[in-house]
Amino acid sequence: MKNFISKMLIGIALFAMATQVPAMGKQKAKKAIVIANFGTSYLSALENLTNINDKVKKEYPNVKVKFAFTSNIIRKIWHSRRTDKEFIAANGDKYNDFFKVKGILATVADLQDEGYTDIVIQSTHVFAGEEFTDLTSYIHGFNSITTIKKKFMPFKSLLLGRPALGKPGIEHDYHEDLKIGAEALEEDIKLAEKNNAVLVYMGHGNEYFSTGIYIEFQEVMRKMYPKVKTYVGTVEGYPSLGNVLEELKKDGVKTIILKPFMVVAGDHANNDMAGTDDDSWKNMISKMGIKVIPILKGLGMNEKWANIYIQHIKDVLKDNNHNF
Numbered sequence: 001m002k003n004f005i006s007k008m009l010i011g012i013a014l015f016a017m018a019t020q021v022p023a024m025g026k027q028k029a030k031k032a033i034v035i036a037n038f039g040t041s042y043l044s045a046l047e048n049l050t051n052i053n054d055k056v057k058k059e060y061p062n063v064k065v066k067f068a069f070t071s072n073i074i075r076k077i078w079h080s081r082r083t084d085k086e087f088i089a090a091n092g093d094k095y096n097d098f099f100k101v102k103g104i105l106a107t108v109a110d111l112q113d114e115g116y117t118d119i120v121i122q123s124t125h126v127f128a129g130e131e132f133t134d135l136t137s138y139i140h141g142f143n144s145i146t147t148i149k150k151k152f153m154p155f156k157s158l159l160l161g162r163p164a165l166g167k168p169g170i171e172h173d174y175h176e177d178l179k180i181g182a183e184a185l186e187e188d189i190k191l192a193e194k195n196n197a198v199l200v201y202m203g204h205g206n207e208y209f210s211t212g213i214y215i216e217f218q219e220v221m222r223k224m225y226p227k228v229k230t231y232v233g234t235v236e237g238y239p240s241l242g243n244v245l246e247e248l249k250k251d252g253v254k255t256i257i258l259k260p261f262m263v264v265a266g267d268h269a270n271n272d273m274a275g276t277d278d279d280s281w282k283n284m285i286s287k288m289g290i291k292v293i294p295i296l297k298g299l300g301m302n303e304k305w306a307n308i309y310i311q312h313i314k315d316v317l318k319d320n321n322h323n324f
């Protein structure tokens with residue numbers, strides 16, 4: 001009897017060990033996508049980011065998706081709201097996902113610490129300016145890490161998806177990205193046409209990089225939609241509001257649709273573009289006797305524009321022979 005019990009116990013132990021073999025074998029790679037955005041403190045503008053986030057999750061249901069805000073100031077605002085009793089009382093836990101939002105370095109480090117080996121960083125920038133250049137540098141820094149033993153490398157793959165209007169290089173012709181971006185804005189053209197107006201976009205721009213991409217995009221829009229003239233200006237750099245005002249005056253424009261050419265309709269859109277100050281775009285243009293119809297809606301709420309970022313994730317995965 002004892003011999004029988006001993007054999008039975010040994011059999012159970014062997015069976016238990018056998019069922020554990022798959023877990024002891026090669027582990028399945030943990031994959032993540034990080035949506036990298038400047039960020040916003042405006043609650044009404046968050047829907048632009050959550051829309052992109054929801055679309056990424058729907059496309060990649062088995063992949064962890066996280067935000068990273070590149071702005072130090074915006075992150076500090078959100079961190080302070082964690083302990084803001086009035087904010088919590090008014091909003092509850094609705095914005096919990098943003099209370100601990102981190103920058104790209106900390107976000108990637110956290111994912112690596114959690115065992116994620118394959119990560120795609122998808123930039124939601126409009127074009128490859130200062131912010132995207134810095135983001136690229138961060139990713140290059142991570143990828144420059146080497147270890148004596150290959151198995152101890154922090155990542156199997158850490159990839160960066162290009163901005164909406166592309167980037168310099170031969171992998172993807174940015175001229176094609178400009179056309180796809182213009183196609184995504186067809187509804188804006190229809191809105192302007194309905195109001196017998198022209199279309200004016202306010203982009204962020206940049207003081208340290210050429211912002212000629214805005215002029216190129218403006219020309220693509222004009223060629224693609226000849227019935228409604230499009231004007232593009234920037235908060236920083238060229239073309240400025242002054243350049244836009246000169247063109248509007250020269251063309252004898254009577255009515256405009258004014259929209260932010262930014263992913264979120266945050267501080268710039270609410271204040272610089274459509275604010276009450278005398279030097280806001282809305283008021284400066286109104287002083288010329290032009291009717292201004294401001295639309296406080298960021299590009300992130302445009303389904304076709306949001307889909308551009310989904311495609312750029314797919315592109316960078318394909319370019320590197322990966323599949324999420």
